[in-house]
Amino acid sequence: MNKKAIVSLLVLSMVLVACGDTTDEAVVEEVVEEAALTTLEEVQARGFLKCGVSTGATGFTEVGDDGSYSGFDVDYCYAVAAAVLGDYSKVEFKQLTAAERFTALSAGEIDVLIRNTTWTQSRDTELGNDFGPTTYFDGQQLMGRVSDGLSSSSTLADIDGLKVCTNAGTTTEKNITEGAGLVGATIELVTVEAFSEAIDKFIAGECDIVTTDGSGLVGRRAVNDALNDWAIFPQSPISKEPLGPTYRSNDSQWADIINWTVYATVIADEYGVTKANIDSVDYDANPELGRLFGKNDGELQTKMGLSADAYYNVVKQVGNYDEIFSRNLNPLGLYREGGANARWTEGGLVYAPPAR
Amino acid sequence: MKNTLKILSFFRNVVFLKWSSQIVFLVGLLYIIWSYIQNAVVNLEQTNIAFSWGWLGETPGVSIAEGMYTLPNSGRQMLQVGMLNMLRVTVTGIFAATFLGTFLGIARLSKNYIVEKTSTGLLEVVRNVPLLVQIFFFQAFVLTFPRLEVFDVGTYNFHVSAKGIAFPWLNRQPTAYLFWVYLLAILILANRIYKWRVLILEREGRETRPFLWSIGIFIGLLIAGWYGGYRVMGVIGLLAGYISTGVDLLPAIFYQVLFSSIAVFIGFRSTKKFIDSKKSEEAQGIYSDDDYFKIILNVIVVLLVVVLMFSSVGLGLSNFLVGDEIVFKADWGVPQFFDGVNNKLYWNPEAKIVLDAQLDGMKRADIINWIAVPGTEVTKGDVVAIATAKDLKGDLNQEISIYAKYTGVIEEVFVSNGDTVKVDEKTYDIRVTDSKPLELSRPRVEQIGTTSFKKYAVGYGKSLSVGYFAIWLGVVLYTAIFISEVVRAGIMAVSKGQSEAGLSLGLGRGALLRLVVLPQAIRVMLPPMGNQYLNLAKNTSLGIAVAYPEIVAVGQTLYNQEGQTLPVFLIWMAFYSTVSLTISTIINYYNRKMKIVER
Numbered sequence: 001m002n003k004k005a006i007v008s009l010l011v012l013s014m015v016l017v018a019c020g021d022t023t024d025e026a027v028v029e030e031v032v033e034e035a036a037l038t039t040l041e042e043v044q045a046r047g048f049l050k051c052g053v054s055t056g057a058t059g060f061t062e063v064g065d066d067g068s069y070s071g072f073d074v075d076y077c078y079a080v081a082a083a084v085l086g087d088y089s090k091v092e093f094k095q096l097t098a099a100e101r102f103t104a105l106s107a108g109e110i111d112v113l114i115r116n117t118t119w120t121q122s123r124d125t126e127l128g129n130d131f132g133p134t135t136y137f138d139g140q141q142l143m144g145r146v147s148d149g150l151s152s153s154s155t156l157a158d159i160d161g162l163k164v165c166t167n168a169g170t171t172t173e174k175n176i177t178e179g180a181g182l183v184g185a186t187i188e189l190v191t192v193e194a195f196s197e198a199i200d201k202f203i204a205g206e207c208d209i210v211t212t213d214g215s216g217l218v219g220r221r222a223v224n225d226a227l228n229d230w231a232i233f234p235q236s237p238i239s240k241e242p243l244g245p246t247y248r249s250n251d252s253q254w255a256d257i258i259n260w261t262v263y264a265t266v267i268a269d270e271y272g273v274t275k276a277n278i279d280s281v282d283y284d285a286n287p288e289l290g291r292l293f294g295k296n297d298g299e300l301q302t303k304m305g306l307s308a309d310a311y312y313n314v315v316k317q318v319g320n321y322d323e324i325f326s327r328n329l330n331p332l333g334l335y336r337e338g339g340a341n342a343r344w345t346e347g348g349l350v351y352a353p354p355a356r
Numbered sequence: 357m358k359n360t361l362k363i364l365s366f367f368r369n370v371v372f373l374k375w376s377s378q379i380v381f382l383v384g385l386l387y388i389i390w391s392y393i394q395n396a397v398v399n400l401e402q403t404n405i406a407f408s409w410g411w412l413g414e415t416p417g418v419s420i421a422e423g424m425y426t427l428p429n430s431g432r433q434m435l436q437v438g439m440l441n442m443l444r445v446t447v448t449g450i451f452a453a454t455f456l457g458t459f460l461g462i463a464r465l466s467k468n469y470i471v472e473k474t475s476t477g478l479l480e481v482v483r484n485v486p487l488l489v490q491i492f493f494f495q496a497f498v499l500t501f502p503r504l505e506v507f508d509v510g511t512y513n514f515h516v517s518a519k520g521i522a523f524p525w526l527n528r529q530p531t532a533y534l535f536w537v538y539l540l541a542i543l544i545l546a547n548r549i550y551k552w553r554v555l556i557l558e559r560e561g562r563e564t565r566p567f568l569w570s571i572g573i574f575i576g577l578l579i580a581g582w583y584g585g586y587r588v589m590g591v592i593g594l595l596a597g598y599i600s601t602g603v604d605l606l607p608a609i610f611y612q613v614l615f616s617s618i619a620v621f622i623g624f625r626s627t628k629k630f631i632d633s634k635k636s637e638e639a640q641g642i643y644s645d646d647d648y649f650k651i652i653l654n655v656i657v658v659l660l661v662v663v664l665m666f667s668s669v670g671l672g673l674s675n676f677l678v679g680d681e682i683v684f685k686a687d688w689g690v691p692q693f694f695d696g697v698n699n700k701l702y703w704n705p706e707a708k709i710v711l712d713a714q715l716d717g718m719k720r721a722d723i724i725n726w727i728a729v730p731g732t733e734v735t736k737g738d739v740v741a742i743a744t745a746k747d748l749k750g751d752l753n754q755e756i757s758i759y760a761k762y763t764g765v766i767e768e769v770f771v772s773n774g775d776t777v778k779v780d781e782k783t784y785d786i787r788v789t790d791s792k793p794l795e796l797s798r799p800r801v802e803q804i805g806t807t808s809f810k811k812y813a814v815g816y817g818k819s820l821s822v823g824y825f826a827i828w829l830g831v832v833l834y835t836a837i838f839i840s841e842v843v844r845a846g847i848m849a850v851s852k853g854q855s856e857a858g859l860s861l862g863l864g865r866g867a868l869l870r871l872v873v874l875p876q877a878i879r880v881m882l883p884p885m886g887n888q889y890l891n892l893a894k895n896t897s898l899g900i901a902v903a904y905p906e907i908v909a910v911g912q913t914l915y916n917q918e919g920q921t922l923p924v925f926l927i928w929m930a931f932y933s934t935v936s937l938t939i940s941t942i943i944n945y946y947n948r949k950m951k952i953v954e955r
Contacts, residue, residue: 003371003645003648006369006371006372006375007375007648007652010375010376010379011379011652013379014379014382014383098916099912099913099916102916102919103921122919123919126918126919127919128919148505148807148808148809149807149808158807160804160805160807161804161805161807161809161811162804162807162809163421163519163811165903168909168912168913168916169912169913169916169917170916173418173419173913173917174417174418174917177417177418177419177427178417180419181427186426187419188419188421188422188426189418189419189420189421189426190421190823190903191418191421191903191905191909191913192903193900193901197903200499201499201822201903204499204500204503204518205499205502205503205504205505205517205518205519206499206518206519206520206822208809
């Protein structure tokens with residue numbers, strides 16, 4: 001064979017090989033499906049829960065000097081660990097900024113994200129995540145100095161031309177842009193990675209206004225002892241911010257576990273069962289609690305893949321909704337009474353389906 | 357021993373082995389790449405994350421702190437703002453770092469003890485502290501200054517506050533672009549004249565004073581231009597206008613065909629050149645296997661380009677170039693580019709007068725009285741008209757004054773008494789001639805509306821936000837230090853014998869540096885210098901730490917709001933690669949020019 005014939009034959013064979021690559025798709029897919037464990041199995045095998053929390057949200061995620069975590073969201077992480085693993089302390093916390101929280105969840109770096117994240121339609125559908133029940137009903141507000149002429153009766157129209165600081169990659173950004181546009185105000189929006197940076201800029205004077213969820217503003221104001229210096233406005237928040245846990249889509253078992261952990265704390269609160277008095281509950285008089293705490297036959301929990309006393313552990317080790325709320329948020333000046341976070345029997349929105 | 361002709365089996369043929377191994381390797385490589393892409397696609401589908409480019413055309417709904425469009429109407433526009441912000445820091449930073457670095461480098465070689473020790477000290481500090489820490493330091497430094505609200509309203513020579521830094525600056529008037537083009541033209545002319553006079557000097561041996569001639573002509577033309585002559589460059593704007601209307605008529609398929617034909621032409625020409633070179637004396641028409649491979653590869657690449665051009669990628673690119681408004685909400689295509697040139701470089705560009713007085717809730721203003729008459733001169737800040745302010749319902753009846761934004765002579769006014777002007781647009785048209793292209797102005801602190809907040813007035817002096825200042829100074833200082841080391845190394849690399857020879861010829865120290873040392877030193881300095889520029893360009897991505905909205909910060913906001921992480925990453929990679937490759941190409945061009953020319 002001469003050189004030219006060899007060359008043309010080889011080129012032809014190369015082209016044919018390149019065209020015949022369609023069989024590989026099926027092989028790849030099969031391999032991927034076989035290896036996937038459900039999140040529950042992974043957590044149980046691992047022995048601890050990986051929980052995504054904030055880099056610093058007063059009242060929701062706080063890190064003490066000794067490295068211990070505390071806060072509303074942190075307590076719910078502990079609750080999930082108590083439900084799944086029986087011991088609330090088996091949690092590894094991962095502090096995430098607003099910018100990286102969803103990618104960390106999708107990538108599998110954390111099992112659940114409890115990081116004062118707002119439940120919105122786009123986040124529910126477009127990011128491959130689902131939301132659990134709302135643990136805190138919040139709303140977006142702004143904060144400015146009283147000495148600059150702002151007060152709690154100021155409105156969005158008063159911020160025309162001002163510099164506003166907030167977190168990047170949040171619903172806050174979109175809401176303030178939209179809100180300002182609707183009232184015809186133009187603002188200069190400076191976005192930072194962590195809210196503490198925004199507060200620093202506000203204190204130094206680079207920003208005229210800060211904005212985030214009302215709970216965050218109240219928390220920061222309390223921490224900075226500025227109750228009379230800083231005003232939070234407008235009275236009725238400019239948006240709804242339902243905060244709650246987030247988990248990956250297409251894992252119904254894990255979704256149910258997280259959801260019912262939250263509901264368990266709410267049901268315990270409805271009955272007034274706390275850490276202190278859980279051992280003296282009369283299960284004959286309150287059969288629903290018997291079913292919830294796995295005292296009678298424990299079927300409800302075992303069918304979910306948990307141990308029968310999963311929710312007993314949650315309330316015993318962490319507390320009920322009211323305890324979690326008052327422990328973390330009352331010191332900041334946030335109270336359940338009269339707001340959306342009160343019991344449904346008292347005009348609030350905190351309501352759980354029955355344990356049956 | 358028998359004399360038989362043994363035919364080698366095909367798998368022992370050297371040619372076959374060489375070719376097959378190359379092709380097998382190529383196929384294997386392509387297969388690996390293909391399977392990785394498949395893997396990514398399958399995984400993305402499984403995790404319900406969408407991978408699409410539609411968000412480029414959707415409104416992101418967020419606003420940006422500083423930049424060309426603070427309220428972008430599409431994802432694409434938002435990325436554009438981020439890119440422009442990054443380029444602002446990069447381009448100005450490169451020039452500043454080079455000047456500062458060269459100065460510091462030469463200072464380190466100084467015989468003056470204090471100068472040398474100070475620059476060495478500065479170098480050691482800046483070099484050994486991480487860049488991010490330095491950037492945070494500059495931000496913290498500015499934030500320690502008092503709030504802007506404690507200062508009085510007025511004009512200052514220099515001002516620092518927690519809201520940034522402001523200093524005097526030559527502000528651009530509408531005709532500034534014309535002036536830059538004119539300046540460039542006369543610089544090139546002066547350069548040509550210099551070379552021409554040097555040529556005559558060398559040929560005829562008489563003194564022709566090339567330096568004086570070129571400088572003289574430059575200054576003369578500069579003065580003539582400053583007082584209005586620069587407008588002659590407006591012919592470029594005029595031409596651009598014609599080109600724009602012409603290019604507007606071209607359909608998308610034109611660009612596809614154009615790029616394909618360019619590819620075919622280049623491929624054809626390079627193959628022909630290659631074949632011709634083989635016919636020369638040395639090669640004698642012998643083709644090795646590598647040569648065959650080169651030719652075949654050439655043909656395949658050309659075919660790939662043609663196929664790509666006529667696929668969806670090529671169609672998208674052509675639509676982008678045509679300025680397709682529907683797909684990209686684009687205000688940027690080839691016709692729009694020429695249109696922009698037309699607007700900016702028109703010999704008599706439109707200036708705008710600014711509705712400077714603003715009241716709470718004011719949406720419209722009805723002109724009562726135009727004070728400024730065509731043909732009169734106005735200075736920036738002069739009152740040009742009195743108007744009645746009205747809000748949406750028409751109730752707010754208050755008189756306001758309207759101020760001029762630029763200095764110049766009013767030629768034409770397009771609004772007259774009784775007309776209504778919309779405050780949202782904030783400007784309306786007059787034509788201003790005889791304005792100076794640049795105007796020195798001092799910074800001004802002004803009240804924001806009727807609130808007690810203050811800000812640095814736009815258009816008076818230059819004000820830098822805290823984030824911009826922090827990233828700019830941090831990146832410039834850091835890169836300048838490394839450039840100073842490069843400069844010092846370059847100068848020290850020129851052998852001592854050169855300086856001694858120059859001195860023995862009677863050259864002064866200045867002439868020695870300029871004619872003997874620096875030309876040789878620059879050859880050594882250029883490659884590492886290019887490296888430092890690339891570092892500067894990439895270090896600007898730290899702007900996210902100080903809330904400066906450059907491409908990384910903006911991209912991060914976008915992918916968090918839209919959920920499209922992978923596309924944004926791809927855009928980042930493409931953008932940074934393009935910027936870096938552009939910088940290296942420019943440096944390589946100078947590198948080649950400086951190469952030692954062999955006899």
